[in-house]
């Protein structure tokens with residue numbers, strides 16, 4: 413359950429909060445009317461549901477979405493309330509079933525919401541059949557199924573767009589490498605692994621030499637193509653668990669997992685040579701300078717990057733097209 417909870421996207425937290433608040437407000441007049449009309453059990457159910465909604469809204473407002481509250485609180489209370497209202501009030505209470513389907517889709521993760529919806533429809537159907545003339549029942553049933561299916565497709569689309577947006581926000585549009593947004597988290601993760609398992613971690617900062625000259629001599633399109641080619645060379649030269657970033661204009665970073673500085677040095681050198689020999693631009697040698705820095709006592713992402721940046725700067729100062737490891 414905890415593992416599942418971690419995957420819940422932000423928009424579910426927000427939609428749960430908003431739906432819970434709006435539903436509480438909408439339910440209030442019904443609570444009053446049911447009390448006045450002596451429908452105490454329905455009124456009690458509405459009061460219980462409102463309390464759950466307020467609790468869910470409060471938790472979501474604090475950023476603590478509770479799957480248990482939606483799954484074991486809101487979903488069963490909504491189901492029982494819908495059935496009991498149908499049983500007591502007849503056809504006039506049937507519209508609550510549509511509201512229930514809607515709330516379930518927006519207050520639960522998609523797959524769970526779809527399963528709970530199926531269960532909800534299976535449970536509600538016989539009660540609806542009992543209280544409705546067959547003509548009305550078939551319409552109710554078909555529209556309920558249609559609403560559930562339609563909502564499933566809409567919410568699935570929201571999930572897919574949400575995933576795409578998250579991916580795009582972490583990706584550099586030109587090269588397809590990761591952008592700077594996740595770098596600090598990735599370095600913190602590397603630091604945690606290093607501290608817990610003593611796994612050596614090294615970063616490489618890679619900067620294209622005299623890139624301004626490339627832009628000036630051959631134009632920005634060639635400059636952009638050079639950046640893309642460097643990204644391709646990085647993908648070809650580094651292995652799978654290593655993570656590749658474009659962190660600035662012509663600056664790249666690689667996190668080498670389980671790699672001490674002694675092993676990182678030949679890896680960096682191999683990449684430097686790969687760029688030098690790649691003939692990226694006709695009659696123009698493209699080269700890179702690389703700073704290499706193993707995580708040692710500087711256990712903060714900023715200090716780690718800053719130390720590596722100093723080494724990169726020294727590689728530039730010493731004449732470019734070289735690596736500096738200390």
Ligand SMILES: Nc1nc2c(ncn2[C@@H]2O[C@H](COP(=O)(O)OP(=O)(O)OP(=O)(O)O)[C@@H](O)[C@H]2O)c(=O)[nH]1
Pocket residue numbers: 586619620621622623624625627631632633634635636639660661662728732
């Ligand atoms: N084509 C292109 N150029 C870019 C992009 N981002 C940054 N630049 C250019 O990259 C150049 C970087 O120039 P500098 O910071 O002077 O560095 P450099 O010319 O590589 O010199 P050294 O790093 O000292 O070797 C600038 O001219 C930027 O305009 C981009 O996305 N595409």
